[in-house]
Amino acid sequence: MPSCGITGMHFVVSTGTEKPDPELRKLIRSHVMLGKNRGKILPTRKRKPKEPELTSSNSDPSPPNASDLDEDAEARHLASSTTSHSLPAVVPHILGSGMSTICFADALEPGTIEVVLRLSSIAKKLLFPLEPCMFFDRRAENWIAPLARDPAYLHAMIFTSQFYFDALLTGKSFSISRRAMPHFLTTLKLLRERMADDNDQAKLSDSTAAAIMGLVGHAHLTGDFKTARHHMEGLYKIVILRGGVTTFKTNAKLLVEILRCDIGLSLHTGSKPIFFNNRSRDPFVPYPYLTPLVQLTNPSIPNYHRYSFMFLDDIDDDLAQAWRVISDFCTVINFAVNSQLRISTETFLDTMTSVVYRLLDMHFEIGSRDEAIRLGLLAFLCGVFLQWKHLGMSYAHFTSMLRNCLIRMASECISSELMVWLLMVGAVSVLDESDDGWLKPLLRVNIGLCAIEGWSEMQRLLKDFMWIGLVYDTPGMRVFNSIIAGPSRA
Incomplete structure (x- = not known):
């Protein structure tokens, strides 16, 4: 029986010819309709005002689903849940954002927290290429609530958010600004004190791991890879002491971020992942x-695309299995996009973790077809799973390996169709304009050998291998048009 990865997938199974009993039918229906019966938004009905009364915080309703909340709504809910009593009388409009009503884990200057809100409002689209078809569960609980109880996490979120707007967004400098520096130093101080303490619960908490992850990302983006790896080793120890990756079931997104940092460092430096x-x-x-x-x-319809049959039986078994899993994932994602559905963070996590780490561990002869396919798959997944290129970082070591492999590929070892797919994947994922001198002529020749005349034909070929239009159609069309507009292919 196939294993279910880090988080597992649960199904309701009914066997036999008899109808399920009413309770089972009710369970099946509720499971199928999850997230669908949201109902229409009705106008607010006027009600007679009730007499003001004190309400215990224990009677507060449970938090609403995080996916239905905007950032201010999450903040307002968190603020209300930390108040010991509330009056159901008329409440004036909140001045400023909802964050202004929260009692944070440390004293802050007025307006300091706003930078966290600003980044949070764009973070999903910025950091997750598949964001339109992903469902992020328990977002308020896992990412907003710790601001009110963990000072190290609070300052880490402030300095990383400030660093993004001061350095990454402007592109002026990767140094820490005067506004971010106090929060950076406070984060380091608080984490050092925490690690020297005997409180294992605090040391191994999600918010501690998230704060350290902020340090990893900052060191990576500033080119301090030795420090980044040092912090990543600390994160690894926390994960192992907690019992391994399976202990992150309630916060899959945090584990996604930790592993993406690890993978990004490995691809950039060429070091083994931790x-x-x-x-x-x-x-x-x-x-x-x-x-x-x-x-x-x-x-x-069989999932394994037409051109896959041309080589899957002739390549390494482990590599072929990785290809099949990614192909299945692409099919699911393309269907989700077309159907306006969403996959869980757990599906994203399980696929990324199981496939990418195996590909990083495989070794084949340089210039061989297996090595070209391995590198092509990794390049394809960089644009699907990772965020570093969107933040202005390259995968220097990996890009060099891919470039050298594609240039050295012997034409008799690989079909023109596969070569087109490899070159296009490289062009839209990790290669840049500096590669145009060798990439475009090679791509132009192989496009001609495949008798491709227009983008629709190119798109069909790419999909016959594997392709996610949501991520790659726009840059792919741009690359193709630049080839067509170039020197004649005659």
């Missing part, structure tokens, strides 16, 4: 069981 680097202590995560999701798309 996670899943010891088979006995830290074995690979099983591949996710995507078959039920794939069958939702169109069970009558």
Whole structure:
């Protein structure tokens, strides 16, 4: 029976010919309709005002679903949940953002927290290329609530948010600004004190891991890779002491961020990843069981695309299995986009973790077809799973490996169709304008050999391997048009 990865997938199964009992039918219906019966938005009905009365905080309703909240709504809910009593009388409009009503974990200058809100409002689209078809659960609980109880996390979120707007967004300098520096130093001080303390619960908490992750990302973006790796090793120890990656079931997004930092560092520097680097202590995560999701798309159509049959039987078995899993994932994502559905963060996490770490661990002869396919898959996944290029960072070591491999590829080792896919994937994921001198002529020749005349034909070929239009159609069309507009292919 296939394994269910880090988080598992749960299904309601009914066997036999008899109808399910009423309770089971009710359970099935509620499971199927999750997230669908939101109902229409009705106008507010006027009610007679009730007499003011004191309400215990214990009677407050449970938090609403995080996906239905904007940032200010999340903040207002958190603020109300920390108040011991509330009056259901007329309440004046909040001045400023909802964050202004929260009692934070440390004293702050007025308006300081606004930078966290600003980044939070764009973070999903900025950091997740698949954001339109992903569902982020428990966002308020996992990312907003700790601002009110963990000072190290609070200052880490402030300095990383400020760093983004001061340095990354402007592109002027990767140094810490005067506004961000006090929060950076406070984060370091508080984390050092926490690690020297005997409070294991605080040391191993989600908010501690998130604060350290902010230090990793900052060191990575400023080019201090030694410090970034040092912090990442600390994160790894926290994960292992907690019992491994499976202990992050309630905060899958945090684990996603931790592992993306690890993968990004490995691709940029060429060093081995810190996670899943010891088979006995830290074995690979099983591949996710995507078959039920794939069958939702169109069970009558085989998922493995036309050109895949040309080489999957002739390449390394582990590499072929990784290809099949990614192909299934692409099918699910494309269906989700077209159907306006969303995948869970857990599906994203399980696929990324199980596939990318295995590909990083594989080794083939330089210039071989297997190595070209391995690097092509990693390049494809960089644009799907990782965020570093969107933040202005490259994958220097990996990009150099891909470039050298594609240039050295012997034409007799690979079909023109596969070569077009590899070159296009490289062009839209990790390569840049400095590669145009060798990339475009090579791509132009192979496009001609495939008799491709227009973007629709190119798109069809790419999809016959694997392709996610949401991520790659726009840059892919731009690359293709630049080829067509170039020197004649005759």
